[in-house]
Amino acid sequence: MQGSTKQRLVTAAAELLDQGGQESVTLRAVAEQVGVSHNAPYRHFRDRSALLAGVARHDFATIGDAFQRALTTSPNAASAMKAAVVAFTAYGLAHRARYRLLFSDPSLPADEELKKAAFAPFETFVRIVSWGQAEKNLPPSDPVALSGLIFAAMHGALDLEIGGRAAEGKGLGSVMATFELMVRLLKPDSHE
Amino acid sequence: MQGSTKQRLVTAAAELLDQGGQESVTLRAVAEQVGVSHNAPYRHFRDRSALLAGVARHDFATIGDAFQRALTTSPNAASAMKAAVVAFTAYGLAHRARYRLLFSDPSLPADEELKKAAFAPFETFVRIVSWGQAEKNLPPSDPVALSGLIFAAMHGALDLEIGGRAAEGKGLGSVMATFELMVRLLKPDSHE
């Protein structure tokens, strides 16, 4: 029962997302879990989607922290990249509805603050990619464009896995295999 | 007013998806557009998600046809690949909610028939990729794994664009730029 009502509403919404997906996050269920009446959330959030945006804001920060840790504690660029992708994929598979909320849902209202929160992890990712270029593991293209390509491939593989569209549904291994293949094929002088 | 009631329900659902997204596809609105009572759809579909699966089944066939056309009418592998990706991206941007229904939504019920419909376009895509390998535009990895990587990158770039997560929101150009970069970097002996 710690934290303000507002914080507890966000936590409850995140838990409901994990347990039953988007459609199970009703304001009534969230309120009940916190122990307030079914319309008390309106004292803290404009509407349901603003509450979900609160969950997204929190989780973007968590992912940004994981990327920062990968960047600052890895001995080389290759392991930093792998650590970031493992953390990202593990988050997505453990919190599927939350992952989709953050990186896919078009109805998430994007105010300036949330856009900033979403951009921070990507900035760190670009730094990791640039490091990989400096170590000659990645080709010397424009770092932002190359990061966009790698991130799109990771998001695509993970989203297909979460959506049940991957051929075999092997979870983490399937996504990491796609990542390893990509890194191998992008490595300069690798396909002779 | 042509077609059976069942076909008209699917068409109406697809149009509502295009106009207002998932949440605007209520059985009541679909029924009204077709001119039947609000629960007549239950004579043709088990529930709402079965109706949406009908839309998906139809659109998977449309995409499969486009890929087949790209494979059979292109002069070389590079233009076949580009034609397929352009058709795929154009479909996704013109029918955003339908694209997400087909390639992302975890709640789409996947019976055997629908899985088969979803797999057919990918099989054709693998053939196009294999052709590209034969023409030395793509590296000689396992064709299915390589196709999975390329498809994941395309899906990821397109889904980020549709979800408003792409940095600049340039539409078709943004997705195609990601594709062109990938093809360039995957080309054997390209980064010396």
Place this chain on the structure above:
DNA sequence: ACCTGAACACCGTTCAAGT
């Protein structure tokens, strides 16, 4: 075989009050 109208249990959201 296909359709209709009433009904049920849910929702998000608003509003008039309460402390």
Place this chain on the structure above:
DNA sequence: ACCTGAACACCGTTCAAGT
């Protein structure tokens, strides 16, 4: 400033009938 209870306009779904 924060919360509550009643109410409204929606939904998906079920059921008893109708032709």
